[in-house]
Amino acid sequence: MTKPLILVTNDDGITSPGIKALVEVAQEFGEVVVVAPDKAQSGMGHAITLEDTLRKKSVNLFGDIEAYSCTGTPVDCVKLAVNVFLDRNPDLIISGINHGSNASVNVIYSGTMSAAVEGAMEHIPSIGFSLLDHSIDANFETSKKYVAIVIKSTLDNGLPEGVCLNVNFPKLGEAEIAGIKICRQCNGNWTEEFDARKAPSGKEYYWLTGVFMNYEPEATDTDIWALDNGFISIVPVHSDMTAYNTIDTLKNWKLG
Amino acid sequence: MTKPLILVTNDDGITSPGIKALVEVAQEFGEVVVVAPDKAQSGMGHAITLEDTLRKKSVNLFGDIEAYSCTGTPVDCVKLAVNVFLDRNPDLIISGINHGSNASVNVIYSGTMSAAVEGAMEHIPSIGFSLLDHSIDANFETSKKYVAIVIKSTLDNGLPEGVCLNVNFPKLGEAEIAGIKICRQCNGNWTEEFDARKAPSGKEYYWLTGVFMNYEPEATDTDIWALDNGFISIVPVHSDMTAYNTIDTLKNWKLG
Numbered sequence: 001m002t003k004p005l006i007l008v009t010n011d012d013g014i015t016s017p018g019i020k021a022l023v024e025v026a027q028e029f030g031e032v033v034v035v036a037p038d039k040a041q042s043g044m045g046h047a048i049t050l051e052d053t054l055r056k057k058s059v060n061l062f063g064d065i066e067a068y069s070c071t072g073t074p075v076d077c078v079k080l081a082v083n084v085f086l087d088r089n090p091d092l093i094i095s096g097i098n099h100g101s102n103a104s105v106n107v108i109y110s111g112t113m114s115a116a117v118e119g120a121m122e123h124i125p126s127i128g129f130s131l132l133d134h135s136i137d138a139n140f141e142t143s144k145k146y147v148a149i150v151i152k153s154t155l156d157n158g159l160p161e162g163v164c165l166n167v168n169f170p171k172l173g174e175a176e177i178a179g180i181k182i183c184r185q186c187n188g189n190w191t192e193e194f195d196a197r198k199a200p201s202g203k204e205y206y207w208l209t210g211v212f213m214n215y216e217p218e219a220t221d222t223d224i225w226a227l228d229n230g231f232i233s234i235v236p237v238h239s240d241m242t243a244y245n246t247i248d249t250l251k252n253w254k255l256g
Numbered sequence: 257m258t259k260p261l262i263l264v265t266n267d268d269g270i271t272s273p274g275i276k277a278l279v280e281v282a283q284e285f286g287e288v289v290v291v292a293p294d295k296a297q298s299g300m301g302h303a304i305t306l307e308d309t310l311r312k313k314s315v316n317l318f319g320d321i322e323a324y325s326c327t328g329t330p331v332d333c334v335k336l337a338v339n340v341f342l343d344r345n346p347d348l349i350i351s352g353i354n355h356g357s358n359a360s361v362n363v364i365y366s367g368t369m370s371a372a373v374e375g376a377m378e379h380i381p382s383i384g385f386s387l388l389d390h391s392i393d394a395n396f397e398t399s400k401k402y403v404a405i406v407i408k409s410t411l412d413n414g415l416p417e418g419v420c421l422n423v424n425f426p427k428l429g430e431a432e433i434a435g436i437k438i439c440r441q442c443n444g445n446w447t448e449e450f451d452a453r454k455a456p457s458g459k460e461y462y463w464l465t466g467v468f469m470n471y472e473p474e475a476t477d478t479d480i481w482a483l484d485n486g487f488i489s490i491v492p493v494h495s496d497m498t499a500y501n502t503i504d505t506l507k508n509w510k511l512g
Contacts, residue, residue, distance in 0.1 A: 045302030045331075046364045053461040054450075075301075080462060083448045105377065108302045108495050117497070121361065121445050149512045157509055162443070163499045165506075182506040184498040187418070189377050192339040194310075205309040206336060234511075236502035239364050241373070242440040243419045246492035250421075250438040253409045255490075 004030030004091035004155060007119075009077045011041045011098065011111025014059060014069045018097035021140035022129065023062050025147045026094060029155060033090075034067035035081035037074060037111075042100075044111040046118070047073045054080060074115035082122050092155060093119035096129035097140055097147070103130075103168045103223040103233060104186040104212070113166055117239050120164035125154050127165040132227060142177065143169040146232055149180075159236075166235040170227045178230035185235050186222035188214040260286030260347035260411060263375075265333045267297045267354065267367025270315060270325045274353035277396035278385065279318050281403045282350060285411060289346075290323035291337035293330060293367075298356075300367040302374070303329045310336060330371035338378050348411060349375035352385035353403070355394055359386075359424045359479040359489060360442040360468070369422055373495050376420035381410050383421040388483060398433065399425040402488055405436075415492075422491040426483045434486035441491050442478035444470040 006026045010019040014036035026032045038057065049072045056068045068085060070077045078093060095115040102110040112128045119126025127150060131143050150167055159165070166185075170177070190210035197205055214224050223233035262282045266275040270292035282288045294313065305328045312324045324341060326333045334349060351371040358366040368384045375382030383406060387399050406423055415421070422441075426433070446466035453461055470480050479489035 040307060043304045043306040045300075045304070045370065047301045047303040047329075048299045048365055049464060050299040051296060053453075053463060055459065055461050073303075076464070079448050079464065080450065084450050084452065084462065105495055107497055108373070109304055114301065117364070153509045153511055160499070160502050160505065163502045180511045182503055184500065184503065185496050187496070192335050194336065194340050196340065197309075203311065205311050206340065207309060208305060208332070208335065234506060236499040236506055237497045238499040238502075239361055239497070240441050240443070240499075241363055241493045241495070241497065243416070243492040243494040243496075244440065246416050246419045246494075247438055247440065249416065250490060250492055253413055255409055255436045256405045 005088060006030045006032050007081050007090040007093045008032060008034045009036045009074055009095050009115045011037065011044060011074045013037050013040045014061060016099065017136065017138065018099050018140065021144055022094055022097050022147065023065060025144050025151065028148065029151055030091065032065050033086060034062060034065060035070060035077045035085060037077060038069035038071055041073055041111045043109050044073045045109050046075055046114040049073060049076050074111035075118045078115050078118040090124055093124050093126040094129065094151065097143055098130035099138055100134040101130055101132045101168055102128060102166060103227055104188045107166055107185060107237060116164040117237060120162050121239050123161065125159040127154060127167060129167045131169045131171065133171045142174045145174065163236050163238050166237050168223060168227055168233045170230055172230060176230060177232065181226040181231040181233055183223040183226050183233045183235050184221055186214060186224035187216050188212060188224060261344060262286045262288050263337050263346040263349045264288055264290045265292045265330055265351050265371045267293065267300060267330045269293050269296045270317060272355065273392065274355050274396065277400055278350055278353050278403065279321060281400050281407065284404065285407055286347065288321050289342060290318060290321060291326060291333045291341060293333060294325035294327055297329055297367045299365050300329045301365050302331055302370040305329060305332050330367035331374045334371050334374045346380055349380050349382040350385065350407065353396055353399055354386035356390040357386055357388045357424055358384060358422060359483055360444045363422055363441060363493060369493065372420040373493060376418050377495055379417060381415040383410060383423060385423045387425045387427065389427045398430045401430065418494050419492050422493050424479060424483055424489045426486055428486060432486060433488065437482040437487040437489055439479040439482050439489045439491050440477055442470060442480035443472050444468060444480060
């Protein structure tokens, strides 16, 4: 029996500790190939490279495991891996472990999750993993145990066509984890506060900063609620962005 | 009565003919401010600039209209405009007119549409407009007539919280347009065919190319069907990517 082929990618770049943790877990389940960005690509969303070329470099960062760093975005990495580098379709694509949350609306800004969404769009079961800890020396040990559980369940059960998983881990030790909760994406957003500064030339420039606002703090079925209450959150995600409940409203508009 | 404030942006860059066409229509409806990328940002999706600064430049490209080019992505432009540059909240954000289709899954790759989605996330009625013609000298005259109709209806009716519109125009003259159709996002994707080449150094590099595949060619309620049949397509779009019909499936998984 052929071992499952597992493609690993991320958005923090191929040298980040989070992807190393993910590769270590993935090895228990099959043959692993890593194709990840050569630099940090956080906040790249579903960006692809249309106006430039893409290059890859073979890297020796994961022992015996075949690994390539790429010049493009996380979505580019998935496209290149599936369509060019791999000689058969992967059985699973996993992305992360991201240093920082991808819960709620972060899913739409996240390169980690966009790689998983792209995997689902390419008909491959895909999962994005994120830990609510931005620090470079985040401790992934507890996350790794649950990554294994989610990978095993996904390989056993499969995923519906076009659907991937958004898995977020609270920054907690194993004894404090309340369990795993299946959720929906919380309705919330970042309230931006741009930091405006002056360059030595006198010209203004801006840094994006912000504070997350939960628009439905009372709801108990959201990923933010789960994480705030010590649970690991899993949200099924797809690429259909149609606001179905607005279709009838629009049909009543007089559009000439 | 204060005239509506209309923010105009795009992803093809502030010098593209498509944004000029959009500004010309917007002027009929209110006070217009343009904040758009200083270079082409096609395929940038919902990318934001986290690791670099953002700069703006006042430009004189649209007669008397206040206009700024920005170093960031289309989503950065919306965030900066709403949170820094404008002294009151815009009543409408319009993005485009994109040179090329943003129907079906293009919505997720598109900087044009991501700007509109970001507008909706900031609680502002927002619309992305695209013409199915990639050429730099595309004819926007017919599109402009319908842009006016959609802007008027949106200002008159408003849009539900968090919802924006994805409007695509077929490449047809006015006499050939079959009408306007409210649709859902077609299920389809790009089949990638990377063009692998060798640099003079002997190293390989890749260009992303692809062919669009419609996974549901029989369905008549999709944006692709509408456009293929001479209609202007309007899809309501939101940022909730939850695959709701998979939640119960996942709740039946044994997750330890």
